[in-house]
Amino acid sequence: MTTIRSFMTEDHRRCDDLFAEAEQAVGKGNLALAEVTFGHFRSAMLAHFDSEEKTLFPTFEAKTGMRMGPTQVMRMEHEQLRSLMDDALAALKTANADDYLGLADTLVIMMQQHNMKEENMLYPMCDQHLSAEVPAVLERLETELCEP
């Protein structure tokens, strides 16, 4: 059965794969290709954040009344990740591989520990509290994430 947890976790892994493509391009010294693939990664991440901030989090907040709790922390981390991705893209645009590597390292850890909190805590909470709404929420998330 598809749950919010399994569906959104799947999308995290899809973003990881796109990030890995950019890493491989940098590894081969092809910064132009890296810029394109990193762009794909960034779009996928931004779409993921948007679907959470516009659909999943508000539904969770409305149902549980927790407005300043976990979702607020996740929003803050989204901001930090957005800014890291902007900086990393800028480093690729100016062909500064060293800056990119430092930012990418920070980005990977930040992104993964953020994903871990969502996958291990927030999504299971969503599945638990939104049990009645899960099919409808999933349908909306699916449209948002599959039609960029």
Next chain:
Amino acid sequence: MLAFENAPPFAAPLRFFLSAPLFAVLAGLLVAFEGPDIFASRWTPGALAATHLITIGFMLQVMLGALIQILPVVAGASLKNPLTVARIVHPGLSAGALLLAAGFMAGMPVLLASAAFVLGLTALFFLAVTARALIGVANTSPTIRGIKLALFGLAGVVGLGVFLALALAGGWSIPLMALADLHAGWGLGGWAGVLLAAMAYTVVPMFQLTPGYPARAGWGFPNFMLVMLVLWSVAVFADWPWLARLGQLGCALAGIAFAGLTLRLQGKRRRARPDATYRYWQLGLIATILALILLATAAVWPAAADLDGWTLIFGALLMAGGFLPFITGMLYKIVPFLSWMHLQNAGQAKVPAPAMNKILPEIGMHRQLLAYTAALALLLAAQFFPALLTRPAGLAFAAANAWLWWNLLGAIRRYHHHRADIEARLTTP
């Protein structure tokens, strides 16, 4: 119950990370000071003291500090007051490691008994607060369950250790060697090995972008390891040497399978460039496999363990070659990342934080890795040419760990510098 924003203050884990390398320096200096005699057997006071400076002073120190930091993130289990926990556990471990080393060196019962008392209470306290945080956390990942099982390993190694120290202090008549082997098995296999595997299930795929561990390995390894240790324990108490050897063989084969699998996964990593952490892990995995081949061989053919230097080479390969490189590699990610994270939070999205490689530059880590590898090679070679190489090996080991300390300290100095800068910029609009 939620652990989203209660990331512990930096001061909680940092004290463990910054003092651990100093214990390894001390162990190296002890080897240099004692000279060739220290490696006459694994039972010399110097060898016992150096081993425990490494296992308690370095390994346990970092492991408990890191658990205080990451339990909220990986398991959603937050300790009630992480800074207080750190303020109790850190001096407990530090004093305990020093007392124990001093007790071995001086052969003084009162020191050994005090060490047992301090370390036993410290571990008991840590186990109680983590158990309280972990109760009710569902086993939704092999990492969470692995951490829980590792805590049984910690209870096992400390329980046996306290008993052994008291027996030595009181001159009790017990099968000392068989129990000391079992104590090492619980410590290196049940606690350190299971904890390392539990962390690897998460950190290897996520941070090195490798394929995930197969589910059977992730859930099966900790179980298998603990079952083998229970068999081995039964064997010691029932005095069935063949069963003890079977348990040792099982632990060794499980460890080889885990390390081999990790090597294979790392071969498929998709990061842009091998960094110091990755190279430290490669070193650690290869040394671990070699060490465990020695252990498996001795389990099948016990006479091997009587060969000159066999057990000491095994210990050096597993601890100095395996666990220390794994831990150092992780410290090289944890410390700059936590620095970045705390700077980022201090900047309140108005002042940007410097990237991790500006806080701890790659070149410094890489050179320290080379120095450490050279020290390890000397330490192993010293088992074959003790008269010539024991002192240089001890000094090299101390120097490489002092360098690790210096690198971490540099990161923290840069952290404080940026922190002051951020605060100044936030107050002047």
